[in-house]
Amino acid sequence: MWKFNFHGLDRDALIRSNSKELKQLKYSDQKFLLIFNEKLQVLMATDGYHPINGHMQADVPSAHHWIYLGKTNIDNKKNATPWFCTKVESNQFELSFHQQWIDLRLVLAQITEPYASTMAYGKALLHWHREHAFCGRCGHSNFFHMAGHERYCESCERSIFPRTDPAIIVSVTYQDRLLLARQSSWPDKRYSVLAGFVEPGESFEQAVVREVKEESNLNVHKCEYIGSQPWPFPCSIMIGFNAEAKNTNFELLDDELEKALWVTPKELEQQVKSKQLKLPTEGSISFALIERWARSHSLNLDKLLTHD
Incomplete structure (x- = not known):
């Protein structure tokens, strides 16, 4: 399964307007504060792949500007963990030897x-705040509101809310073959499946047909929904x-794709083994779609990559 698919976070939306309860959560001994910098990189430990709980950092901004993400361990109310995130300027933040x-x-x-899902959630919200510091209607500054899940323009008396951009990603198959493609900006030999943003007035299925046609001039049918993944790069x-x-x-x-090719399971296995072809990052839905196709043809990518 791909990352950012954690179902154990209660987003606790009804608390966002309750300043008294939010204050209690901010002072809870159980809280976890994710710290991001101006590049939206996250503060993590140098000895492993987990974030630093920043609530004890001396140079963290006022709790007034912490974004409330929700709670985990919700079945145990006494030990439920409230999650927050905030942003700092890296040149004003002193890293210790075990932080990066x-x-x-x-x-x-x-x-x-x-960690994966809460960091993705926090990163996406911080990006939204950075891109919407001013009202899109009148140009005045707007303000942090509703524990970070709303911005408010006093001039227009208008609230704006976080948005996410939908994009389709599709494994295109023909009999026992899978279509892979690459962009020139990607790392050398990296291939993936086709993807593209959904246009206004378009269903997801219509976007699949259009994007595949635009990028490869192939006509597709039998569009089957597989699943979705939040992708905070950026939103x-x-x-x-x-x-x-x-x-x-x-x-x-068009110029978006540099190269494309059809592969059979055997060809994919050979090209990955010989390092002629690199797959997308494990944990991404692009990798999962390729893995799903490979598994349907008795090719175990986990075993192949572990062996590699």
Whole structure:
């Protein structure tokens, strides 16, 4: 299963407007405070892939600007963990010898839950605040509100709320073959499945058909929904599908893709073993879609990558 799919976080939305209860949570001995810098890198330990609980840091901003993410361990009310996040300027924050700033995307395969999902959630909200510091209607500054889940413009008397950008991601198959492609900006030999943003007035299924056509000139049908993954890079949700191509005659129509190829399970196995082809990061839905297809053809990617 892909990351950011943790179901044990109660987002506790009814508490966001209750300043008294929020204050109690902020002073709870059980709280966990995630710290991000201006690049939205997260404060993590140098001796493992887990975040530092920053509530004891001397140079953390006022609790007034902490974003409330919710609670874990909710079945045990006495020991429930309230989660918060906040942002600091790295040049005003002194790291100790066991602390480092890490890009969440680079450690996706290593981090575990509940850290992965809470860090993704916090990162996405902090990005939203950074991009919406001013009202999109009148241009005035707006203000942090509802424990970080709303911004309010006093000039317009208007509230704005966090948004996420939906994108489809699709494993395109034809008989026993899978279509893989790469962009020129990716690491050398890295391939993945096709993906693209959903346009206004478009269903997810329509987006699958359009994106595949735009990128490869292939017509697809039998679009099957597989699952979704929040993707805070910076603020998307990936809607996973499988679709069947009507033929194999692809053509790269724009500059977005550098190369594409069809692979059989045997060809994929050989190319991964020989390091001619690199798969997406484990923990991503792109990897999971490839893994799902491989498993349906009796190819165990976990075993293959472990052996590698």
